[in-house]
Amino acid sequence: DIQMTQSPSSLSASVGDRVTITCRASQTINSHLNWYQHKAGKAPNLLIYGASTLETGVPSRFSGRGSGTDFTLTITGLQPEDFATYFCQQGDTTPYTFGQGTKLEIK
Amino acid sequence: QVQLQESGPRLVKPSETLSLRCNVSGGSISSHYWSWIRQPPGKGLEWIGHIYFSGRTDYNPSLKSRVTMSIDTSKKHFSLKLTSVTAADTAVYFCARVDWGIYRWFDPWGQGTLVTVSS
Numbered sequence: 001d002i003q004m005t006q007s008p009s010s011l012s013a014s015v016g017d018r019v020t021i022t023c024r025a026s027q028t029i030n031s032h033l034n035w036y037q038h039k040a041g042k043a044p045n046l047l048i049y050g051a052s053t054l055e056t057g058v059p060s061r062f063s064g065r066g067s068g069t070d071f072t073l074t075i076t077g078l079q080p081e082d083f084a085t086y087f088c089q090q091g092d093t094t095p096y097t098f099g100q101g102t103k104l105e106i107k
Numbered sequence: 108q109v110q111l112q113e114s115g116p117r118l119v120k121p122s123e124t125l126s127l128r129c130n131v132s133g134g135s136i137s138s139h140y141w142s143w144i145r146q147p148p149g150k151g152l153e154w155i156g157h158i159y160f161s162g163r164t165d166y167n168p169s170l171k172s173r174v175t176m177s178i179d180t181s182k183k184h185f186s187l188k189l190t191s192v193t194a195a196d197t198a199v200y201f202c203a204r205v206d207w208g209i210y211r212w213f214d215p216w217g218q219g220t221l222v223t224v225s226s
């Protein structure tokens with residue numbers, strides 16, 4: 001299985017900050033990397049697919065980069081509604097696997 | 108807009124079978140792949156498997172011996188059965204649609220249902 005290592009596991013930041021979350025695959029997955037936002041008790045929400053393509057309706061303060069094994073999700077200008085858990089997922093090879101998640105909290 | 112809703116028993120006894128259903132509304136169940144994903148408390152997400160509207164399936168090898176997925180296109184729902192459950196199967200279970208392009212993302216998801224395995 002492809003292991004997805006996500007860091008950090010938690011992050012404290014303030015409204016207006018810029019934060020970056022990293023996801024590393026144990027082998028190359030090309031650009032087959034997707035990012036989600038999850039708020040407790042709600043359905044996870046797709047943010048970015050194909051490493052860098054913003055899903056329709058997702059604010060432009062979210063951006064993704066990377067290919068091969070190393071990927072980042074950046075939020076520029078945090079808004080109160082952005083405090084949530086974020087996780088990555090590789091769609092290159094089954095079994096599809098996920099990062100452990102990053103909990104973004106208000107400082 | 109497609110919406111998914113999981114349903115089923117929230118408490119299952121050890122060694123018994125966990126059964127969940129995902130109802131699809133607001134769109135077609137046909138011509139799509141549908142997945143089950145779970146998250147044990149305090150742990151990461153695990154892909155359980157997916158089913159095509161034709162009934163073709165693909166399961167995570169770690170669970171393959173215990174998993175069966177089925178689909179009823181006329182009733183617009185798909186189902187998960189997991190046999191011989193243990194406490195390790197306690198998790199929030201999500202259903203989701205799979206985008207079958209080259210990137211294979213999950214969207215939308217259901218909000219998840221917590222299933223506890225306990226006597």
